[in-house]
Amino acid sequence: MSEVLLSIDPAVEAPSAAPSAASATGVVQPLSQAVRGRPGVIVRVAGDLAGQGVLDAGELERRLLELGFVEGARVEILHEGLFGRDPIAVRLDDMRVALRRREARAVEVRFEDSAV
Amino acid sequence: MTATVLQPARIALVGNPNSGKTALFNALTGSRQKVANYAGVTVERKEGLVTTAGGRVLHVLDLPGTYSLRARSPDEAVTRDAVLGRLAGEHEPDVLIAVADATNLRLVLRLVLELKQVGRPFVLALNMFDIAQRQGLRIDLEGLSRELGAPVVTTVATRKRGIEDLVAAAEALFVAHAEKANIWREPTAAEIRAAHGQAQQIMRSYVRPAERPDTLTGKLDGVLLHPVAGLLILLALLFVMFQAVFTWATPAADLINDGFGALGGLIGQIVPEGLLRSFLTDGLIAGVGGVLVFLPQILILFFFIILLEDTGYMARAAFLMDKLMGKAGLHGRAFLPLLSSFACAIPGIMATRVIDQKRDRLTTILVAPLMTCSARIPVYTLIIGALIPQRNIWGVINLQGLVMFGLYAAGILSTLIVSAVIQRLFWRTGSEPFMMELPAYKVPDAGLVARQLWQRAMIFMSRAGRIILPMMVLVWALAVFPGPPPGATGPAIDYSFAGMIGHAIQPVLAPIGFNWQMSVALIPGMAAREVAVATLGTVYAVGDVEGAGLSALQGLLHAQWSLATGLSFLAWYIFAPQCVATLGVVKRETNSWLWPAVMFGYMITLAYLASFATFQAARALGWG
Numbered sequence: 248m249s250e251v252l253l254s255i256d257p258a259v260e261a262p263s264a265a266p267s268a269a270s271a272t273g274v275v276q277p278l279s280q281a282v283r284g285r286p287g288v289i290v291r292v293a294g295d296l297a298g299q300g301v302l303d304a305g306e307l308e309r310r311l312l313e314l315g316f317v318e319g320a321r322v323e324i325l326h327e328g329l330f331g332r333d334p335i336a337v338r339l340d341d342m343r344v345a346l347r348r349r350e351a352r353a354v355e356v357r358f359e360d361s362a363v
Numbered sequence: 364m365t366a367t368v369l370q371p372a373r374i375a376l377v378g379n380p381n382s383g384k385t386a387l388f389n390a391l392t393g394s395r396q397k398v399a400n401y402a403g404v405t406v407e408r409k410e411g412l413v414t415t416a417g418g419r420v421l422h423v424l425d426l427p428g429t430y431s432l433r434a435r436s437p438d439e440a441v442t443r444d445a446v447l448g449r450l451a452g453e454h455e456p457d458v459l460i461a462v463a464d465a466t467n468l469r470l471v472l473r474l475v476l477e478l479k480q481v482g483r484p485f486v487l488a489l490n491m492f493d494i495a496q497r498q499g500l501r502i503d504l505e506g507l508s509r510e511l512g513a514p515v516v517t518t519v520a521t522r523k524r525g526i527e528d529l530v531a532a533a534e535a536l537f538v539a540h541a542e543k544a545n546i547w548r549e550p551t552a553a554e555i556r557a558a559h560g561q562a563q564q565i566m567r568s569y570v571r572p573a574e575r576p577d578t579l580t581g582k583l584d585g586v587l588l589h590p591v592a593g594l595l596i597l598l599a600l601l602f603v604m605f606q607a608v609f610t611w612a613t614p615a616a617d618l619i620n621d622g623f624g625a626l627g628g629l630i631g632q633i634v635p636e637g638l639l640r641s642f643l644t645d646g647l648i649a650g651v652g653g654v655l656v657f658l659p660q661i662l663i664l665f666f667f668i669i670l671l672e673d674t675g676y677m678a679r680a681a682f683l684m685d686k687l688m689g690k691a692g693l694h695g696r697a698f699l700p701l702l703s704s705f706a707c708a709i710p711g712i713m714a715t716r717v718i719d720q721k722r723d724r725l726t727t728i729l730v731a732p733l734m735t736c737s738a739r740i741p742v743y744t745l746i747i748g749a750l751i752p753q754r755n756i757w758g759v760i761n762l763q764g765l766v767m768f769g770l771y772a773a774g775i776l777s778t779l780i781v782s783a784v785i786q787r788l789f790w791r792t793g794s795e796p797f798m799m800e801l802p803a804y805k806v807p808d809a810g811l812v813a814r815q816l817w818q819r820a821m822i823f824m825s826r827a828g829r830i831i832l833p834m835m836v837l838v839w840a841l842a843v844f845p846g847p848p849p850g851a852t853g854p855a856i857d858y859s860f861a862g863m864i865g866h867a868i869q870p871v872l873a874p875i876g877f878n879w880q881m882s883v884a885l886i887p888g889m890a891a892r893e894v895a896v897a898t899l900g901t902v903y904a905v906g907d908v909e910g911a912g913l914s915a916l917q918g919l920l921h922a923q924w925s926l927a928t929g930l931s932f933l934a935w936y937i938f939a940p941q942c943v944a945t946l947g948v949v950k951r952e953t954n955s956w957l958w959p960a961v962m963f964g965y966m967i968t969l970a971y972l973a974s975f976a977t978f979q980a981a982r983a984l985g986w987g
């Protein structure tokens with residue numbers, strides 16, 4: 248296994264820091280209202296934003312978090328369903344995740360205005 | 364090593380879905396595995412054996428995939444309880460193997476941090492390392508191992524690479540006895556966030572992003588998840604699948620039928636006429652044949668299902684079907700069990716374990732038998748062949764084919780409507796959130812597909828077989844005892860218990876147009892739907908319906924049944940719970956007799972109402 252032992256310089260640029268969080272410009276929108284192909288960064292995940300659902304707000308929030316919807320992660324809608332453009336498939340950092348727009352309301356995203 | 368027997372160790376595999384856990388379990392244990400159920404719950408328990416280089420036996424338990432120890436479904440609860448050593452009837456594992464997809468580490472690192480709190484020694488298996496290398500992803504294994512305080516081993520489960528290292532690492536941990544106190548408790552949202560931060564930090568320090576990330580998945584998704592093209596491709600795929608299930612399976616099923624027929628004939632020549640011969644040929648051999656005959660269809664269907672799952676397409680199919688399923692109050696994942704129910708509701712009901720929420724799962728179980736299973740085909744074919752004229756309408760559409768299509772459509776439609784009613788009116792809940800990872804596409808591994816297929820076949824045979832066989836024998840007994848009095852003229856079944864029950868319920872069935880022969884046929888027809896065809900053959904005394912008897916029977920039915928009666932019988936078979944094996948599996952899966960009772964009750968009510976409406980409407984149209 249020695250072939251794969253590589254020491255990596257920790258100072259190398261962090262993978263998910265690409266869209267700089269420092270530039271506080273851009274619009275904040277729930278992921279449910281996002282348009283396809285416009286990348287953004289998650290700024291808030293809060294179950295109560297999704298309103299009354301099958302899951303209580305806290306449970307929804309924890310599930311979203313466990314699936315990687317966490318503040319600072321990059322998201323972009325990749326695909327939409329045929330009917331009512333629902334559900335949506337999003338790129339979430341390096342993964343792809345599918346969810347319904349209903350639950351996507353609990354995820355607030357900052358989109359850079361340049362990408363419009 | 365001396366001849367002393369080393370103390371065996373218990374190992375459990377934990378990991379995210381799609382991390383290659385199944386492949387790794389197979390690579391570890393090969394054919395030394397067995398599948399059963401956990402005591403009291405319906406989750407599949409897969410255990411296998413490995414012998415280490417030093418001769419120690421490891422019992423390896425494959426736990427259901429999860430993102431968190433905070434369980435959300437019965438499957439995930441099993442993982443949590445097994446890891447924590449709380450599962451009734453299970454020993455706590457000595458060592459955990461955390462299985463990770465090396466190309467997708469972020470979520471699994473958070474799970475690993477949770478595992479660490481449990482205090483069990485664990486080794487991290489970085490699986491799919493071939494893909495990681497191909498992508499130019501670089502991982503500092505030593506650093507990662509130091510950070511996590513656990514050995515890290517790279518594996519390629521499908522090539523069996525790194526397996527010895529993994530086994531050796533697990534054994535070393537077992538020998539070292541380095542358990543710590545268990546400080547795990549359900550994390551709060553804040554704790555999950557903190558753990559994500561920590562995982563992110565670990566990623567930054569020890570993992571350098573892929574130089575050549577996978578672009579194929581994105582390109583394929585562009586087509587396969589396209590709102591229109593994607594749906595069309597899915598439909599085409601399903602079409603091919605069902606063509607295959609129905610056309611490829613037929614020769615094999617015929618072969619099995621003929622084989623068991625020949626075996627019955629052989630026994631008929633050796634064993635003298637009488638009860639023993641009847642039991643052997645009509646009870647036992649017919650019963651075993653009745654189980655085996657479904658095997659070709661099940662195998663072909665599961666071949667496709669496993670292929671779709673292993674390539675990563677199944678999650679896409681669930682995505683594409685989610686809206687439609689959502690209309691029925693169901694989850695996109697209910698699509699798979701319902702699809703399987705086209706072949707047979709039994710594997711379909713067994714497949715509902717992919718659904719997280721208990722109520723969604725129960726609803727799917729309850730409606731699965733409404734999908735037109737293949738056991739209805741012989742009944743449909745018999746009645747359609749006997750009573751629906753063989754002619755074309757508008758020159759192109761075959762009328763018999765149209766009726767067959769209508770029966771399938773009625774099955775699908777009633778499945779969706781009944782589940783919507785159950786979800787909206789009875790549970791009064793919306794549907795469970797649909798949230799799932801869309802894994803990267805992979806080329807499936809032939810060996811792994813074959814092994815999983817074999818496993819499914821064995822599960823079907825032992826589970827369904829153990830229920831169907833005794834039922835077949837019971838039904839045989841009902842139809843044989845008591846024997847006809849001396850000098851009786853009618854068919855023997857008429858004097859049996861089945862005959863008595865059939866005659867007793869006949870007045871109730873008169874308003875839906877059933878004659879006594881049909882009523883009698885329903886009783887043995889409980890064994891399995893297609894058995895009704897054989898019983899009709901018996902009560903009409905045409906003999907063996909496998910051969911020339913079938914057309915004789917169709918001729919008789921054509922002469923004796925009105926069209927209204929025939930249509931009513933077809934309507935009955937769309938809904939009626941004419942299958943004790945299904946009811947038995949529901950009992951097993953729900954662990955209660957309540958749900959099979961509910962299923963029986965609602966299905967027989969629907970069947971009666973549908974037949975009544977059909978019969979009366981047909982008579983009003985002058986088809987009586």
Ligand SMILES: Nc1nc2c(ncn2[C@@H]2O[C@H](COP(=O)(O)OP(=O)(O)O)[C@@H](O)[C@H]2O)c(=O)[nH]1
Nearest residue numbers: 381382383384385386491519520521673807808
């Ligand atoms: N290239 C490669 N493919 C793998 C490896 N392990 C598993 N796979 C494939 O990944 C897919 C999913 O694996 P599976 O074991 O079913 O994942 P599970 O959901 O974790 O049980 C299958 O198509 C496997 O053949 C690996 O180490 N290398």
